[in-house]
Amino acid sequence: MHIDELERYWLIAVSVTLGVFTAALLASVFIFGVRLPSPVGRIDPTNLENTEFAEPGLRDMGDGQYTAHIVAQMWNFMPREIRVPVGSEVLFNVTSRDITHGFFIEAHNANLMLLPGQIAQVRVTFDRPGEFHIICHEYCGPGHQNMFGVIIVEDPATAGITE
C-alpha cells in the first residue's frame, strides 16, 4: 500500500502527540495523584435506613479530617448545607435514594455520578474560604434545576466561629 511521504510524517506527528497526551494522563494519575471515581461498595437504595446513610451529615474525624455522608434524592441533597473550616479535608460518601443524580462541587474538581445501588466517593480539600455549591448535574425530573446544596468554608480568623 502506497503511503505518501508527507502523510507518513503527519501520521508520526499525530501518534507522537497522542503519545504525549497519554503520558500526561499517566503523570496526572501516578505523579500528581488525581483520582477517578472507583468502586467502593454497593448499597440497597430501598433500605438506606439501615446503613451508614441512615443519618446523613458531617462527622469530624479530628485533625482537619471530616467524613460527609450525603443522600441525593428527588430533588434535594441531604444535608443541604455543610460547614467546614478552611483547610479541611472532607471524604464525601454519596449515594442516591431513587434515580440517577449528579454531584459536582463548584471550583473543586469533584464530579460524580450518583446511581442508586452504588456508593460514590471523593476526597476534597477546601483551602480557601467561601460558599461553594453542590450542583446536581444529571437530569432527574421536573425539580432538577432546584437540586443543589452548599458547602460553606469558614475562615475561623474572620468568621470568629470555631468548631
Next chain:
Amino acid sequence: MQAVQSPQRSSAPVVFPRVGMLTSERWLIGVHVMSALFALSIGILMGPFQTFRRAPAFVQAFPDWQIPVFSYYYQALTMHGVMNALFFTTFFIVGFSYFVTQRSLQRPINQTMGWIAFVLMFIGLGLILYAIWTNQANVLYTFYSPMLAHPTFYLGLVLLAVGSWVAGAAIFMAYIAWKKEHPGERVPLAVFAILVNQIMWQICTLGVAIEILVLLLPASLGFLFVTDVQVGRALFWFFGHPLVYFWLIPAYVSWYTMLPTQAGGKLFSDSLGRVAFLMLLIFSLPVGVHHLYADPGVSAVSKGIHTVLTFVVAIPSFMTAFNVGASLEYAARKRGARGPLSWLFHQKWGDPVVVAQLGGMILFIMGGFSGLINASLTLNIALHNTAWIPGHFHMTLGGAVTLTYIGITYWLLPMLRGRALYSDKMALAQVWTWVVGMLIFGHGMGTAGIAGAPRRTDLGAVPYLNDTMIFWLNSSAIGGFVLLISSILLYVNIVGTLAFSTKPYDYEPPIAHRGDPNSPLWLERWGLWIGITLFLILIAWAPVFVESLNFVDGFNAPFFDPARPSPITP
C-alpha cells in the same frame, strides 16, 4: 427528466440515468430524506428556544415566555435530542446509504426490504412523537434507568433499530451480489465506508437492544420492577459512542468520495481512506467507558483502557484531515492557487454544497479537540456533565455531521424533486449563519461549563449561577438566535425547492462506480476485521459488565416516573 419504472424483481441489469432518477429510486430515497427533514424540523426548532430558556437575561426580560408547543423544558429537550440525534440521523443515513450503494454498484437494493425497513422506522417515529408529545416520555434521549417512559417510547426506539437492521441487511445483500459478479474488483470507497458503518451499527445496537428489551420495555409494561442502573448505563454507552461514528461516517463518505469532485479535484489516497474507515470500525466500540468516567461502579483500570483506545480512534480522524485537506489543496492548485497556504482560500466559496462541508470541517476542528479533552480521563473530572459537553457535541454532531448532511441535501433534494435548488444565495447565508451561530453557542456553552454550569438543566432562573455562567449562558442564547435564523433559511429553501423552484437541475450525482484498483484487496477481508473488532470488544467491555453486575443481591433499584419521587411498585 427520466422516469423509468424499475423492475421489482429482475436479474436484468438496471440502468440508472446519469442525470435524473428512477421512479423507484426517487420514492425510496425520497421518503427517507423527507422523514429525516421532518424530524429535524421539530428537533432543530427546540434548540434555540432552549438557549433562550437557559439565558438569565432572557428569562428576566420575558418571565412568562414559554417554548412553543413543548412548554415544559425537559419535554422540549427530549424532543430536541430524540428527533435530531436519533431520527433525523437514522432516516438520513439509511436513505443516503441506499442512494450511494445503488448508484455505486449500479444495482438496486432489495426494494421489499427497503420499504419494510422504512415502514418500521416510520411507525417508530409516530409512536415516539406520541409518547413525547403527551408528556409521557420526559426522559431525554439517553433514557437512563431507573426513569421510566411510556411503552410507546421504547417501542418506537425498537422499531427504529429493527428497521435500520433490515436496511443494513439489504445493503449487505447488494454488496454480496455485486461481489459475486465482480470477483477481484475493489468495491468503491463510498460503499466500503457504508459497509463499515452498517457492520458497526449492527454490533453496537445490540447493547441498547438488550437494555430496552430486557430492562426498560418490560418495566414500562409492568412486568419488571427492579433494575441495575450501572449495567443499564454500560449497555447504553456500549451503543452510545459507536452511535456518533454512525453519524460521522456518512459525512466522511461525502468528504472522501464526493467533496474532492465537487471541489474540482480528486481524492488524495483511496487506500488510506479505507484504512481510516476500518480503524473507525475497530476502535469505535471499545471506547464507550469514556462516557462513564464519573460513574462509581466502573474501575479506574477500565477507564484508563478506554481512554487510550479513544486516543487511537482519533487517529482516523487526523488521517481524514490530511487526506481530505490534500484533496482540497490539489483542487485549489488546479485552479491556480500558488503560495503555501493560498489553497485554503482558493475554494469554491460560491457553491453551497462545498461551503456547507467546509463549514462543517471548521466546526469539526473545535469538536475534535474538545473531544480529545473530554477523553482525557483526569481533565474530564472538571467537565463531565457540564454545559461544556453539549458545547462539544454541537461542534461534531451539530456542526460537521449536520452541516454535511445539509450540504448533501442541497444536491440530493433537487434530484429528488427534479428541480434546481430554490436559492443558492439563501443556502450560502444558511451555512454561514450556522457556522457563526454554532461557534458563538458552543463557545458560550463551553465557557459556562468550565465555570460549572450543568448540562441538561433549565438554568434561566436557578439560584446557584455565578456571574461567569450568566454571561456565557446569555452569550450562547445569541448563538441560538443566529441558529434560529439559519434554521428558518434552511426550511424556506427546502419548501422553496419542493414547491416553487422552476429551473431544472443539470448535474450528475458525485458518485464513483469503481474502487481504486491500487487499493489492496485484503482491506476487504471483512471476517478478519469483524473478528478483531469482537476481540477488542471482549477485552474492553467484559470487565465492565462483570464489575457492574451485582452477583450477590441481583437487581435492587426500583423504577421511577421522573415526575414523582416515589418508586413504581407492583
